[in-house]
Amino acid sequence: MRAGAALLACCWAATAFAGEVRAPRAFLSPELQALQDDPARHPGWLWVEQGEALWRAAPPDPGKQTCAGCHGDITGMSGVAARYPSVASDGALLNLELRIERCRTEQQGASAFGDESEALLSLTAAIAARSRGQPVNVRIDGPAAARLAEGRRLYSLRQGQLNLSCQQCHEENVGKRLRGDIISHGVGTGYPAYRLEWNGLGSLHRRLRACSLGVRAVQAPFASPDYLALELFLADKARGLAVEAPGIRR
Amino acid sequence: MTACWHAPLVAACLLALAPAGASEVVPLQVSGDAIGQPLHGLSGDAARGALVVRNRETGNCLICHAIPDRTERFQGEIGPPLAGVGLRLTEGQIRLRLVDPTQVNPGAIMPAYHRVSGLTNVDARHAGRPVLGAQEIEDVVAYLASLKE
Numbered sequence: 001m002r003a004g005a006a007l008l009a010c011c012w013a014a015t016a017f018a019g020e021v022r023a024p025r026a027f028l029s030p031e032l033q034a035l036q037d038d039p040a041r042h043p044g045w046l047w048v049e050q051g052e053a054l055w056r057a058a059p060p061d062p063g064k065q066t067c068a069g070c071h072g073d074i075t076g077m078s079g080v081a082a083r084y085p086s087v088a089s090d091g092a093l094l095n096l097e098l099r100i101e102r103c104r105t106e107q108q109g110a111s112a113f114g115d116e117s118e119a120l121l122s123l124t125a126a127i128a129a130r131s132r133g134q135p136v137n138v139r140i141d142g143p144a145a146a147r148l149a150e151g152r153r154l155y156s157l158r159q160g161q162l163n164l165s166c167q168q169c170h171e172e173n174v175g176k177r178l179r180g181d182i183i184s185h186g187v188g189t190g191y192p193a194y195r196l197e198w199n200g201l202g203s204l205h206r207r208l209r210a211c212s213l214g215v216r217a218v219q220a221p222f223a224s225p226d227y228l229a230l231e232l233f234l235a236d237k238a239r240g241l242a243v244e245a246p247g248i249r250r
Numbered sequence: 251m252t253a254c255w256h257a258p259l260v261a262a263c264l265l266a267l268a269p270a271g272a273s274e275v276v277p278l279q280v281s282g283d284a285i286g287q288p289l290h291g292l293s294g295d296a297a298r299g300a301l302v303v304r305n306r307e308t309g310n311c312l313i314c315h316a317i318p319d320r321t322e323r324f325q326g327e328i329g330p331p332l333a334g335v336g337l338r339l340t341e342g343q344i345r346l347r348l349v350d351p352t353q354v355n356p357g358a359i360m361p362a363y364h365r366v367s368g369l370t371n372v373d374a375r376h377a378g379r380p381v382l383g384a385q386e387i388e389d390v391v392a393y394l395a396s397l398k399e
């Protein structure tokens with residue numbers, strides 16, 4: 001009986017482990033974990049501070065509000081990034097960057113910052129940092145359901161000259177060594193992230209473009225429907241994991 | 251053919267006369283789980299193959315596999331270690347597994363290194379080209395076949 005119970009417990013443990021998605025932080029070295037955890041040393045905080053300044057900065061049209069003018073202090077953005085990407089009232093799937101650009105063009109009457117611009121990365125990092133430690137909890141019902149399904153399809157699609165899907169590495173070979181790297185679950189909770197390889201802050205879509213290049217597939221543009229659907233799928237996969245943005249990545 | 255030797259057609263003629271280059275794929279001649287004959291009748295060079303295996307821009311085999319060489323610090327562990335592969339498989343079996351592993355295992359994660367069909371969403375710079383040309387395949391076959399322990 002006791003042996004049976006032990007066996008059952010083993011099976012449960014194995015099942016739980018198979019379904020478990022570990023936080024990206026768990027795949028960092030102790031040194032990089034410490035760097036990610038310490039805003040005083042984390043180079044991404046240069047962008048956070050710049051973003052907090054932009055939050056309070058007057059838009060080009062003096063008749064328009066600053067971000068803070070409508071939203072209040074940026075501390076009020078706590079938890080927002082954990083809910084993105086999210087479907088807007090007009091049905092468009094928006095990530096945090098696109099949400100900021102909409103506010104910028106529609107509410108502030110200004111021109112968009114532009115994909116991957118330092119200003120957009122800074123504001124995104126500053127807002128996302130306010131959700132650090134909070135569990136990812138995106139909506140996948142209603143209009144999001146079809147985009148999630150599209151993201152899942154792309155995740156398992158073998159692509160490129162090297163004919164690899166995201167899933168083959170980030171589900172089926174997690175924890176194994178790829179040259180000097182350990183394959184993670186590939187979730188995007190640390191983005192925008194300061195990546196050592198970039199010597200700077202970059203978005204999840206920049207990272208996805210690097211993945212596409214790696215398997216020698218066509219790189220989709222920033223904010224493309226494909227990458228947005230993948231971003232939603234990855235956020236659903238990361239459900240319950242803490243937001244790490246701005247993360248430190250290799 | 252005389253016109254052939256006028257510039258700038260020389261390069262095109264040389265290509266036509268040369269064995270299959272990187273952009274050409276040799277028709278498959280599979281028997282059982284092997285391609286018994288060298289692609290285009292080319293002979294492989296194990297020393298050149300050892301370079302292709304290590305080269306991160308061409309074979310990049312060590313991203314997923316390990317070879318018996320302690321000077322290579324970072325080696326992969328997605329695929330099986332390659333030590334002794336020359337004992338486990340014949341040259342023909344190695345050749346088919348490089349050219350198109352899905353012929354042996356339809357679910358293989360390993361890319362097909364000398365196949366251009368049945369691929370999705372390939373970057374324009376690589377479209378219509380195999381990862382490795384026929385000569386590179388033969389060089390890698392020669393190298394792997396030499397790994398006997």
